[in-house]
Amino acid sequence: MHDRIEQLKKMLQAEPDDAFCMYGLALEYAKRGDAAEAVSWFDRTIAADPRQCYAYFHKAKSQHEAGDATAAQGTLQTGLRQARAMGDLKAASEIEAFLDELES
């Protein structure tokens, strides 16, 4: 896994604006349980490409796992608006389901 992070960082050095690569990196940190680093990379992903709807979903997961449910809800609400605006119904439905889960 550490190799993957290194590989992705190397790719990102060559293409610093590659939001897809940032997203992959964020997910690797999330898998490692490094929520703070994951959230930081999800934020960079969203800043580089706000259309990456699943970045909101996984960022919220990391925030929730780190014990910040309020921040997670805020992220999901923003992600839901974005997914709806983009017409990404699948992402919207998954974000909504997670939001329901947190709010219940």
Place this chain on the structure above:
Amino acid sequence: MPRKRAPQPGLFADDRSPNVITGMEPLASDPNQRRIKVNGKIVATLRTGDVADLGLAVHLAWTKSLAQRVERVLAIDKARQQALALLSARALSTKTLTRRLRDRGHSESIVRQIVDEVRRDGWLNERAYAEEIVRNATRRKPAGRMLLEQKLAQRGVEPATAGRVVRAASDAQDDRAAAYSLARRRLATMGSVAPDTAVRRVAGLLARRGFEDDVVEATIERLRTILPSISDAHD
């Protein structure tokens, strides 16, 4: 468009009296057109400019040679009208316009003359036509050189012009970035599929969109690095 009347072939065969032009009245509907009468019979309707070029005048002898020259002018005029109608409906390549005029039965020399004429007058612009095809082909999805060349060839654009236009389009576009962007768009619509399947589908799409092998390979290599991280999380 005023109706044109071809010279009457019987005019010389049966009539023993001398044939002369007896009238050249302008048309009421279009003063730039003249109705030519020989021995009182209408033989042709010509543009005023053509009348002058042919040197027609009342009392001029209507010889076989003059009738043939008039006939050619009428044929050219007909081809011109058809070419302009075709080009008004849709932009065409030189090759396609040439074929369409030939299909309508025009002689090779008339087709060449008309094609040169409409090109000179700006009605036929091969490069602008090719650029429009490239713009249309890349409007919704990026496309590689090979697909663009194929599309231009299908539409009859001359290889030299096609080469120049595709080169310009490729210079303006970063093929690797375009292929990667298209790959990501395709991945977003794929749902949960194994990375290998996703990569195979993307490779197929990029090849169909005409990206060259090295661009496809670079994109795939990139995806092979990123996708496992993403697909693990999406499972």
